[in-house]
Amino acid sequence: MARIAFHEVSKYYRGASKPAVDHVSFEVAESSICMLLGTSGSGKTTLLRMVNRLIEPSSGTITIDGHSILEENPIQLRRRIGYVIQQVGLFPHMTIAENVRLTAEIAGWSKARMESRVDELLTLVGLDPAEYRRRYPRQLSGGQQQRVGLARALAADPAILLMDEPFGALDAITRVHLQEELQRIQREMRKTILFVTHDVEEAFRLGDQIAILSEGRLVQIGTPVDLLLKPANEFVSRLIGSDNIQRQLQYLPVSSAMLTGTEAAGRYENQPRCSSEATLLEALMSLIASGAHSLIVYDEQSQAPIGTITLSAINQAITTARHAEAEKTTASPTH
Numbered sequence: 001m002a003r004i005a006f007h008e009v010s011k012y013y014r015g016a017s018k019p020a021v022d023h024v025s026f027e028v029a030e031s032s033i034c035m036l037l038g039t040s041g042s043g044k045t046t047l048l049r050m051v052n053r054l055i056e057p058s059s060g061t062i063t064i065d066g067h068s069i070l071e072e073n074p075i076q077l078r079r080r081i082g083y084v085i086q087q088v089g090l091f092p093h094m095t096i097a098e099n100v101r102l103t104a105e106i107a108g109w110s111k112a113r114m115e116s117r118v119d120e121l122l123t124l125v126g127l128d129p130a131e132y133r134r135r136y137p138r139q140l141s142g143g144q145q146q147r148v149g150l151a152r153a154l155a156a157d158p159a160i161l162l163m164d165e166p167f168g169a170l171d172a173i174t175r176v177h178l179q180e181e182l183q184r185i186q187r188e189m190r191k192t193i194l195f196v197t198h199d200v201e202e203a204f205r206l207g208d209q210i211a212i213l214s215e216g217r218l219v220q221i222g223t224p225v226d227l228l229l230k231p232a233n234e235f236v237s238r239l240i241g242s243d244n245i246q247r248q249l250q251y252l253p254v255s256s257a258m259l260t261g262t263e264a265a266g267r268y269e270n271q272p273r274c275s276s277e278a279t280l281l282e283a284l285m286s287l288i289a290s291g292a293h294s295l296i297v298y299d300e301q302s303q304a305p306i307g308t309i310t311l312s313a314i315n316q317a318i319t320t321a322r323h324a325e326a327e328k329t330t331a332s333p334t335h
């Protein structure tokens, strides 16, 4: 259990003319990933670090499962919250196993349990324990060190993970590998994750929800599809590139372009199939690969046919979204 709720949270740093975080309210559902996305200085890190009380809010409340974190001892609180940062921060004079074990020790695991736990964790993050447990941090690449950072954060089995640009310093290929690893681990572990990034692609790839911040304020929060289909204003639209064709294909569901009823009538015979949960890109690839004029869209749960999808319907959906965006931009030149 770990639902995080922010209620009217603000942070004023001493001497600053504006708040770093300004009356922010939203919730992160249990076992979900919420990405904090925004330009530099928008308050992402400040908001994140208020959850484990490395920074105290000036006003407002933060609750975990309905209980205010301000009423909890900060040390106890941090024991049940994993924290991963870009600089990793491994102890250089300790082996990898010792670095990971330290967190498990703090959490009070028995000695025997700890040994197997370290190996389990290293395996979980894709490092062979036999090869890596005796190495020192300097003998690991940046990506491998970040894997250890994740293992260490998971060592005490926290329900919550706070991640602050953990993959920001890695090259693009390693970053995608680690994002995929995190997705795999999350399918198994179901943590509640708050993840700071300024990389839109990363936010879309990992986020169940994306919270968009600007100048300390929460501008919009929603699923990647919500943001693509209904960006709250031009700032959001520009930030996420809502008119980016590739992004639309990658993230919009088949349902946003599907033909139903009379439009689709008579087309259910002998056509290749496509799941209702597929993306437009997956549908497009199937259309190209099969050479078919259309695909029958099947409901993922009931397996009943619910419509069809064609190349021109996909084109139409994307064109409509782009026109809607262009009209919005013309109507409201400022955000």
Ligand SMILES: Nc1ncnc2c1ncn2[C@@H]1O[C@H](COP(=O)(O)OP(=O)(O)OP(=O)(O)O)[C@@H](O)[C@H]1O
Binding pocket: 013, 014, 016, 020, 038, 039, 040, 041, 042, 043, 044, 045, 046, 047, 198
């Ligand atoms: N300790 C501090 N004292 C005073 N001001 C601070 C402090 N830490 C951050 N700030 C200011 O608060 C604002 C928000 O900073 P924060 O680091 O939370 O933003 P961010 O969105 O995480 O930025 P970045 O992506 O560049 O890390 C910035 O204007 C920053 O200068």
